Amino acid sequence: MDKKVTTPIHSSARRNFLKQSSAMVALALAPPTILKAGDKKVEDQIAGYFEKVPVKLEINGKAHALSIEPRVTLLDLLREQLHLTGTKKGCDHGQCGACTVHINGKRVNACLTLAVMQGGNKITTIEGLANGDELHPMQEAFIKHDGFQCGYCTPGQIMSAVACVKEGHAESDDDIREYMSGNICRCGCYTNIVDAIKDAKKGGKSL
Amino acid sequence: MENKLKEPFMPPIDRVDGKLKVTGAAKYSAEYNIPQMAYGVMVGSSIAKGIILSMDTKAAENAPGVLGVITPFNIEKPAGYNIETSGNISATKKGFNVFDDKLIRFSGQPIAIVMADSYERALHAATLIKVNYKKDSFQTNLEKAIPVVKPLEGNAFKDYTRGDVNAWKTAPVKIEAEYNIPIEVHNPMELHAITVHWETPDKVLVYEKTQSLMDTQEKIMELFGLKKENVHIITKFIGGAFGSAFNVWPHAVAALIGAKQINKPLKVVLSRDQMFMNVGYRPQSIQKISIGAQPDGKITGINHEAISMTASYQEFTEGIVNVSRMLYDIPNVFTRYKIYPMDLSLPTWMRGPGETTGAYALECAIDELAHALKMDPLKLRLLNYSDTDLEKQRPYSSKYLKEAFEIGSEKIGWNDRHPEPRSMPEGDWLAGYGMGSGVFIGWRGGAQVGARFTADGKLLLQSAVTDMGPGTATAMTKLAAETFGISPDKIVFEMGDSSLPPGIMQGGSGTTSSLGTTVNNATLSLKKKLFELVKNKAVFHTETIHDVKFEDVVFENGQMMLSSDHTRKMSYSDILESAGLDNIEFIEETKGFNNVDYSTYAYAAHFVKVLVHPATGVIKMEKIVSAVDGGTIVNDKTARSQIIGGVVGGIGMALMEEGVVDNRYGRWVNNNFADYHVPVNADVPHIEALFVNKPDPILNPMGSKGIGEVAMVGFAAAVANAVFHATGKRIRALPITPDKII
Numbered sequence: 017m018d019k020k021v022t023t024p025i026h027s028s029a030r031r032n033f034l035k036q037s038s039a040m041v042a043l044a045l046a047p048p049t050i051l052k053a054g055d056k057k058v059e060d061q062i063a064g065y066f067e068k069v070p071v072k073l074e075i076n077g078k079a080h081a082l083s084i085e086p087r088v089t090l091l092d093l094l095r096e097q098l099h100l101t102g103t104k105k106g107c108d109h110g111q112c113g114a115c116t117v118h119i120n121g122k123r124v125n126a127c128l129t130l131a132v133m134q135g136g137n138k139i140t141t142i143e144g145l146a147n148g149d150e151l152h153p154m155q156e157a158f159i160k161h162d163g164f165q166c167g168y169c170t171p172g173q174i175m176s177a178v179a180c181v182k183e184g185h186a187e188s189d190d191d192i193r194e195y196m197s198g199n200i201c202r203c204g205c206y207t208n209i210v211d212a213i214k215d216a217k218k219g220g221k222s223l
Numbered sequence: 224m225e226n227k228l229k230e231p232f233m234p235p236i237d238r239v240d241g242k243l244k245v246t247g248a249a250k251y252s253a254e255y256n257i258p259q260m261a262y263g264v265m266v267g268s269s270i271a272k273g274i275i276l277s278m279d280t281k282a283a284e285n286a287p288g289v290l291g292v293i294t295p296f297n298i299e300k301p302a303g304y305n306i307e308t309s310g311n312i313s314a315t316k317k318g319f320n321v322f323d324d325k326l327i328r329f330s331g332q333p334i335a336i337v338m339a340d341s342y343e344r345a346l347h348a349a350t351l352i353k354v355n356y357k358k359d360s361f362q363t364n365l366e367k368a369i370p371v372v373k374p375l376e377g378n379a380f381k382d383y384t385r386g387d388v389n390a391w392k393t394a395p396v397k398i399e400a401e402y403n404i405p406i407e408v409h410n411p412m413e414l415h416a417i418t419v420h421w422e423t424p425d426k427v428l429v430y431e432k433t434q435s436l437m438d439t440q441e442k443i444m445e446l447f448g449l450k451k452e453n454v455h456i457i458t459k460f461i462g463g464a465f466g467s468a469f470n471v472w473p474h475a476v477a478a479l480i481g482a483k484q485i486n487k488p489l490k491v492v493l494s495r496d497q498m499f500m501n502v503g504y505r506p507q508s509i510q511k512i513s514i515g516a517q518p519d520g521k522i523t524g525i526n527h528e529a530i531s532m533t534a535s536y537q538e539f540t541e542g543i544v545n546v547s548r549m550l551y552d553i554p555n556v557f558t559r560y561k562i563y564p565m566d567l568s569l570p571t572w573m574r575g576p577g578e579t580t581g582a583y584a585l586e587c588a589i590d591e592l593a594h595a596l597k598m599d600p601l602k603l604r605l606l607n608y609s610d611t612d613l614e615k616q617r618p619y620s621s622k623y624l625k626e627a628f629e630i631g632s633e634k635i636g637w638n639d640r641h642p643e644p645r646s647m648p649e650g651d652w653l654a655g656y657g658m659g660s661g662v663f664i665g666w667r668g669g670a671q672v673g674a675r676f677t678a679d680g681k682l683l684l685q686s687a688v689t690d691m692g693p694g695t696a697t698a699m700t701k702l703a704a705e706t707f708g709i710s711p712d713k714i715v716f717e718m719g720d721s722s723l724p725p726g727i728m729q730g731g732s733g734t735t736s737s738l739g740t741t742v743n744n745a746t747l748s749l750k751k752k753l754f755e756l757v758k759n760k761a762v763f764h765t766e767t768i769h770d771v772k773f774e775d776v777v778f779e780n781g782q783m784m785l786s787s788d789h790t791r792k793m794s795y796s797d798i799l800e801s802a803g804l805d806n807i808e809f810i811e812e813t814k815g816f817n818n819v820d821y822s823t824y825a826y827a828a829h830f831v832k833v834l835v836h837p838a839t840g841v842i843k844m845e846k847i848v849s850a851v852d853g854g855t856i857v858n859d860k861t862a863r864s865q866i867i868g869g870v871v872g873g874i875g876m877a878l879m880e881e882g883v884v885d886n887r888y889g890r891w892v893n894n895n896f897a898d899y900h901v902p903v904n905a906d907v908p909h910i911e912a913l914f915v916n917k918p919d920p921i922l923n924p925m926g927s928k929g930i931g932e933v934a935m936v937g938f939a940a941a942v943a944n945a946v947f948h949a950t951g952k953r954i955r956a957l958p959i960t961p962d963k964i965i
Contacts, residue, residue: 064288087347092342096342101247101253106896107895108494141247145246151242158241158245159242162860162863165693165694165864166464167240167243167245168251168460170244171245189909196904196905200903202410203692203864204867204869206871206902206904208864208867210909
């Protein structure tokens with residue numbers, strides 16, 4: 017491969033520009049004591065400030081006005097910045113479904129979308145599924161049918177399961193299996209997951 | 224008085240941590256937020272073997288937010304972290320300590336940790352490191368290594384001989400075959416993660432994904448020269464592990480060193496691709512089996528030889544061939560096990576280590592013999608059923624494999640199977656039935672459990688154990704409820720913290736046996752203490768009983784009652800109150816059990832029906848029944864999930880899982896979930912898990928034997944045998960992918 021092509025010219029150029037310009041801003045604004053420190057820390061803080069983008073979004077019914085670096089995925093925003101760790105990271109490549117959340121009611125892998133793309137959107141995570149202390153019928157059904165063991169894929173499975181029923185993709189066992197195949201469960205609880213989804217669906221409660 | 228599980232059993236209970244898991248409130252090792260926490264990203268080597276000549280870390284160090292970069296060139300070894308190495312490649316068989324030398328032993332070996340104030344900044348900076356290597360020739364191909372590399376020597380590799388090693392050769396009916404299993408990777412859904420917080424220079428709090436709190440604590444104590452009370456490990460939840468979370472892996476040590484250096488709490492999470500070369504795998508194996516039998520089906524001799532692999536720098540062994548020494552009643556047995564050091568990372572235990580590998584080959588070979596004999600494979604197994612352990616020359620404490628065969632074969636409809644291969648078409652598909660049996664040792668180690676019963680009727684139990692998914696707290700809660708006679712919702716089983724009374728590792732199918740025994744003994748102690756607290760025992764006295772003894776009372780529904788007259792009773796709370804106590808608190812300790820007079824094994828009988836599409840080679844799992852003799856089942860609901868889970872692991876092993884290394888570069892090819900296939904929902908039919916549920920009288924007071932591993936052992940053979948029955952094709956190299964069928 018041609019080495020020139022692999023160098024991310026654009027991003028590094030932008031980064032350098034930001035660092036240079038931030039140094040200039042620092043020079044103009046900073047009191048002399050900090051300037052003397054003349055160090056990377058100041059540069060870092062200012063670089064960080066310039067690299068962030070304002071985003072307004074709604075998570076579990078709560079409005080958030082955030083300032084986010086454009087490269088932050090929705091998954092990392094939830095887990096690392098908002099400490100909503102119910103949404104799980106299993107692969108970071110959209111291959112396992114552990115990070116499934118609802119964006120405007122549709123299931124999405126949170127690792128495959130950048131947080132800055134979600135401006136104005138309504139996001140529901142596993143933490144927002146229950147009605148206070150009252151579990152969502154799908155959560156109840158997963159407990160009743162033991163649709164999990166280690167519990168790590170479970171939030172993603174449940175978010176996916178709720179969407180699966182709403183999409184009309186839970187009309188038969190085979191349907192459920194097909195449309196739940198984007199959520200890997202390495203403990204292998206698929207038999208119980210199918211039972212849980214069927215039960216929640218026929219339970220008649222609003223999903 | 225005995226404290227055995229009562230009949231009829233209390234109905235199964237839901238997982239006690241279910242609500243935490245379905246709401247996202249369960250916290251795994253990467254999910255603790257500590258103020259000022261930094262993020263560490265590991266950098267792996269891009270060559271398989273050689274020496275690092277230089278590393279340019281300047282760009283990474285100067286990148287925004289970076290707090291530190293540690294490499295073998297700049298490491299400041301913390302006190303106690305002082306491991307000698309000789310510095311040349313030939314002398315590497317003494318383990319691998321991260322950043323300790325400049326040798327590369329495998330592709331992806333951690334060579335740097337980059338720490339920054341955000342995950343994104345650390346991740347970016349990690350890409351800026353430039354490395355200059357001197358490459359060395361390497362070997363990652365087991366087949367090519369065999370003729371040129373010397374296998375390891377030692378006690379683990381001594382041949383086993385019973386009777387005449389040539390017996391199989393002179394038998395009138397014989398088969399000989401070679402079976403191959405590729406590398407398989409645990410791939411738990413949770414990425415291995417560690418969060419480290421040095422509270423003082425010699426006191427550390429660690430959130431680590433570990434199946435053994437005590438071993439992890441000890442290893443960190445040793446590595447950093449710390450006192451036990453200053454190493455605090457918390458593992459409240461584990462997102463699956465299957466054997467990958469026993470070792471303190473290099474990334475965890477790097478995190479400990481890094482957090483110390485930057486003097487900030489530090490979190491390190493491996494990426495999925497890093498999980499393939501940093502936290503172990505099931506090693507590749509090549510097995511040769513030769514069996515001879517009389518025309519009536521009586522097996523006269525078996526030879527089982529296995530070749531497998533380990534890392535160049537550390538030995539890993541597992542009992543692959545052991546299964547052939549004891550599963551059947553065979554007078555003449557020879558087994559051989561060799562491993563070759565490879566330029567790959569260290570393999571480790573993976574669900575049913577040894578047995579899963581060995582039973583696949585043995586149970587396929589038994590099926591081949593049945594075909595050669597023109598005999599029903601189930602009948603052949605029953606004909607050679609072993610009633611005593613011929614290897615150890617002692618009886619089994621219990622063996623209900625026959626019963627498992629019975630209930631399993633009936634449920635799948637084994638008797639409707641046409642014996643001839645390729646004789647059961649179903650439309651465009653070919654149907655086939657296959658079976659395989661599994662075996663795994665039952666054992667019991669020592670464990671401590673803290674118990675506190677309070678006047679409000681609640682029981683708190685504590686033990687330093689972790690749970691990777693089977694539901695240890697649930698099983699212990701159910702057990703305590705049954706043996707102490709209170710409702711499960713009055714019980715809290717607290718675990719996942721090294722400061723609790725030392726428990727046992729979670730693994731080897733021994734947690735319930737070991738910990739359950741101590742819980743059982745704790746509730747017995749509690750009952751005795753309650754009995755002793757009753758100073759005025761007149762309430763229990765009748766015309767015939769004037770001096771009530773412990774043996775005369777029973778404990779049910781929170782009441783101590785006279786067994787012959789349940790109206791004479793006293794509630795536990797009243798007993799405490801009348802004794803003027805708020806609670807009873809103590810630590811129960813039970814030593815491990817040295818099982819010398821008996822052999823204890825759990826068994827599984829797996830039956831499957833597959834449909835094979837001859838034109839495309841597609842294989843569909845159509846029906847699965849797994850019947851298990853795991854002794855008494857403590858909590859049926861969660862136990863069933865363990866069996867289902869083991870079976871799904873078996874489907875992966877049989878049909879899709881294959882770790883592929885590009886031997887030109889010694890590098891992983893398919894280190895992600897898109898390319899390393901594991902079963903998804905659509906691959907799995909409804910699985911029937913059945914239990915014989917008869918107590919083992921020897922191993923522990925519950926009568927349980929352990930089920931986590933045996934659920935998977937022998938399953939892949941059942942699938943392979945079913946594929947043969949469907950198509951007449953014997954595929955002896957896993958996974959059985961469509962290309963091998965057509």
